[in-house]
Amino acid sequence: DAGVIQSPRHEVTEMGQEVTLRCKPISGHNSLFWYRQTMMRGLELLIYFNNNVPIDDSGMPEDRFSAKMPNASFSTLKIQPSEPRDSAVYFCASKDPGTSGSRNEQFFGPGTRLTVL
Amino acid sequence: AQSVTQPDIHITVSEGASLELRCNYSYGATPYLFWYVQSPGQGLQLLLKYFSGDTLVQGIKGFEAEFKRSQSSFNLRKPSVHWSDAAEYFCAVAPYSSASKIIFGSGTRLSIRP
Numbered sequence: 001d002a003g004v005i006q007s008p009r010h011e012v013t014e015m016g017q018e019v020t021l022r023c024k025p026i027s028g029h030n031s032l033f034w035y036r037q038t039m040m041r042g043l044e045l046l047i048y049f050n051n052n053v054p055i056d057d058s059g060m061p062e063d064r065f066s067a068k069m070p071n072a073s074f075s076t077l078k079i080q081p082s083e084p085r086d087s088a089v090y091f092c093a094s095k096d097p098g099t100s101g102s103r104n105e106q107f108f109g110p111g112t113r114l115t116v117l
Numbered sequence: 118a119q120s121v122t123q124p125d126i127h128i129t130v131s132e133g134a135s136l137e138l139r140c141n142y143s144y145g146a147t148p149y150l151f152w153y154v155q156s157p158g159q160g161l162q163l164l165l166k167y168f169s170g171d172t173l174v175q176g177i178k179g180f181e182a183e184f185k186r187s188q189s190s191f192n193l194r195k196p197s198v199h200w201s202d203a204a205e206y207f208c209a210v211a212p213y214s215s216a217s218k219i220i221f222g223s224g225t226r227l228s229i230r231p
Contacts (some may be wrong), residue, residue, distance in 0.1 A: 108160035
């Protein structure tokens with residue numbers, strides 16, 4: 001398995017532009033997570049999906065952020081309009097429904113480093 | 118509310134020396150506990166996890182961790198570190214009853230002195 005795939009790996013954009021980050025979870029995994037990592041705030045959970053349905057989006061910072069999961073193999077995180085304070089590394093992770101032994105193990109993608117100028 | 122505390126922001130140890138990274142959690146029942154490692158520019162990789170049973174768990178890369186309920190701790194150890202162990206280490210907790218939500222600590226950056 002290729003693991004969790006994220007694209008792009010790096011994104012540089014100007015303030016006010018729309019940014020779309022993409023994630024392909026591991027095949028067979030039914031939960032997907034979006035995290036943001038910054039020096040100041042560490043690793044924060046933004047939103048997670050179970051079976052393509054958003055379960056908890058309490059970590060989404062504001063209305064400029066939105067996430068979708070149209071099917072089991074694809075998710076997007078969109079920022080519109082982007083601001084310099086959105087600069088961070090955004091990680092996607094997935095998890096399988098599995099037995100109790102593996103149920104809570106999340107597998108992380110390599111991340112997307114976003115820079116908003 | 119659940120929380121995870123990693124009291125050491127940055128630790129430097131000599132290559133070949135032993136290592137212990139501290140982690141304390143706050144949760145009303147026995148949680149799932151994890152240690153993840155993040156190398157520079159990389160995503161997080163699971164080192165080991167504790168769900169139940171033996172309180173001393175073995176992980177990859179020669180790491181182990183011990184769950185101590187009385188101290189609400191889950192410290193990570195390695196008897197002899199290698200230069201390639203230099204990375205950021207995250208302790209994490211998830212409720213036993215939850216399918217999904219994991220809370221991460223703030224991380225400990227490990228540097229290795231040649």
